Amino acid sequence: MTATTAExxxxxxxxxxQRWLILGVICLAQLTVLLDNTVLNVAIPSLTEELDASGxxxxxxxNAYSLVQSGLLLTAGSAADRYGRKKMLAAGLxxxxxxxxxxxxxxxxxxxxxxxxxxxxxxxxxxxxTLAVVVQIFSDEERVxxxxxxxxxxxxxxxxxxxxxxxxxxxxxxxxxxxxxxxVAIIGLVAVLSLVPESKNxxxxxPDLLGALLSTIGMAGVVFAIISGxxxxxxxxxxxxxxxxxxxxxxxxxxWELKIPYPMLDMHFFRNxxxxxxxxxxxxxxxGMGGSLYLLTQHLQFVLGYGPLDAGLRTxxxxxxxxxxxxxxxxxxxxxxxxxxxxxxxxxxxxxxGLVAIAxxxxxxxxxxxxxxxxxxxxxxxxxPAMANAIMxxxxxxxxxVGAGVNGxxxxxxxxxxxxxxxxxxxSRFAALIPGAVSAASLPAALAAADSPDAEREITDxxxxxxxxxxxxxxxxxxxxxxxxxxxxxxxxxxDSPVAxx
Numbered sequence: 001m002t003a004t005t006a007e008x009x010x011x012x013x014x015x016x017x018q019r020w021l022i023l024g025v026i027c028l029a030q031l032t033v034l035l036d037n038t039v040l041n042v043a044i045p046s047l048t049e050e051l052d053a054s055g056x057x058x059x060x061x062x063n064a065y066s067l068v069q070s071g072l073l074l075t076a077g078s079a080a081d082r083y084g085r086k087k088m089l090a091a092g093l094x095x096x097x098x099x100x101x102x103x104x105x106x107x108x109x110x111x112x113x114x115x116x117x118x119x120x121x122x123x124x125x126x127x128x129x130t131l132a133v134v135v136q137i138f139s140d141e142e143r144v145x146x147x148x149x150x151x152x153x154x155x156x157x158x159x160x161x162x163x164x165x166x167x168x169x170x171x172x173x174x175x176x177x178x179x180x181x182x183x184v185a186i187i188g189l190v191a192v193l194s195l196v197p198e199s200k201n202x203x204x205x206x207p208d209l210l211g212a213l214l215s216t217i218g219m220a221g222v223v224f225a226i227i228s229g230x231x232x233x234x235x236x237x238x239x240x241x242x243x244x245x246x247x248x249x250x251x252x253x254x255x256w257e258l259k260i261p262y263p264m265l266d267m268h269f270f271r272n273x274x275x276x277x278x279x280x281x282x283x284x285x286x287x288g289m290g291g292s293l294y295l296l297t298q299h300l301q302f303v304l305g306y307g308p309l310d311a312g313l314r315t316x317x318x319x320x321x322x323x324x325x326x327x328x329x330x331x332x333x334x335x336x337x338x339x340x341x342x343x344x345x346x347x348x349x350x351x352x353x354g355l356v357a358i359a360x361x362x363x364x365x366x367x368x369x370x371x372x373x374x375x376x377x378x379x380x381x382x383x384x385p386a387m388a389n390a391i392m393x394x395x396x397x398x399x400x401x402v403g404a405g406v407n408g409x410x411x412x413x414x415x416x417x418x419x420x421x422x423x424x425x426x427x428s429r430f431a432a433l434i435p436g437a438v439s440a441a442s443l444p445a446a447l448a449a450a451d452s453p454d455a456e457r458e459i460t461d462x463x464x465x466x467x468x469x470x471x472x473x474x475x476x477x478x479x480x481x482x483x484x485x486x487x488x489x490x491x492x493x494x495x496d497s498p499v500a501x502x
Contacts, residue, residue, distance in 0.1 A: 019146075023146055028184065028191070029092075032096065032184045032188065035161045035181075039164060040161075042165040042308045042312050043177060047061065051108060064114075065123065067120070067416055069121075070215070070408075070409050071215045071217075071219060072212055074405040075209065076401075080401035081400065081402060085136070085200060086198040088129045092123070093188050093192065095118075096185055098118075099118040099122055100178045101178075103178040128408055129401065131408070132404040134147060135400045147388050148329075148385035150388070151388050152327065163312035163316050169309065170309035211253055217246070219250070220246070221243065222243060223417065225243035269406075274390060277486070278344075278391045278485065278489070279406075280484050281387045281482060282414065283417075283481070284348070285414065287417055289376070289418070290415030291418025291419055292355055292376070292422070292474050294418070295422055295423070298467070300366075314366060314369070314370075319377070322377045325377070326381050334346070339493070340489050344486055347381070347382030347384070348483075350376070351380060356472065358471050359469075359472050360468070363468055391403060391406060418474065422471075429469045430446075433465060434458065
């Protein structure tokens, strides 16, 4: 990579002299973005009541942010490489703060969905630049540990969202969960402008706007089909048309990326088995984690009867386990002993086991759910840093922003897909079990239409059964992804060994 003057002046062989303080600033910005992926989960009952939101509206409130962000992450990373990572980081904080203000003041489902989509633009800039800056300011020796701490914040953001959302909803109206982002964004902006060094690659790739558009349309079309399937029928015209548009757009995206001289995503990366293995693992960890938390907060509130704050507090063991294991360096110590394939396989097996424990043991009580959350946290703490490091190692250093975009895209796409797929499994199972005369649009609607305590009990049991099935589907996907990722990474290491020896 061609270093800029700023890089030459600020960096030493040991990294930037203020690298750990800068990492703290970066983690603050990253945490704000990631909290927004899950903070809405505990607000689902409030939004259903106050905005008269349907189950489909709720899923789009969650997915609009993720899908826009996913579509723009690669372009944002490419722009950061070319125009400056510090500039893009600051711009992302500004856009995210403004979007949070609009979301907090929204008074309809449509306005909130639109505001969430706008926040996704700022989130894309933040997610790509944070990891790219980490790669730039740390030496090779410290980079794995720094990425581990960065990954800890990723996990903390996903898991702490319900807790923070519960605290806010216990004292304020639902809009406060967005307005709290504004002071954090302002503090982060001041710190970024004061501390973070500018770095860029003047010969970097140009932004690929058509690629961003095609990827966004493609992912939105596929996920919309998954969300609409249970309600309208998997073979209905709406679902088939949406799935067809998504598939065509994604195919066009792949062909376009192969043709242009400055692709947003170099498709030749997929010839690298190390890259493909890390990609598969990253998507499915996010799939299991995002989808399970979406289901878990509904289970705690709708089935076990906890309020928003209590539900948020009961998801905290997941985040605390991740933070404790990563801060004590457990994952960093396991990686040299087991290697990247073994570390990823072990972590994802634990994550899958945690999902099974939640499904089987946590249906009627919190104690079984607690065990599952702790096991899930252990799996995430072991697997996520290894996967992030594997992805960044497989991409040239001069494309650090694009590499961060790839990593973020996988996490966002996996999270959105997890919410959509596991939510669709839940809805299908729920609709199949409850009486035909009761509406299956949402659990509150079904309970409101029930005409007796026995009917209410039957509806609640059906919802719990749907949750159990969904968690087991997520567990199977995560376990399969872990084994696939480990196999591909092991094969790539064996292929590299003769080359290194020669």
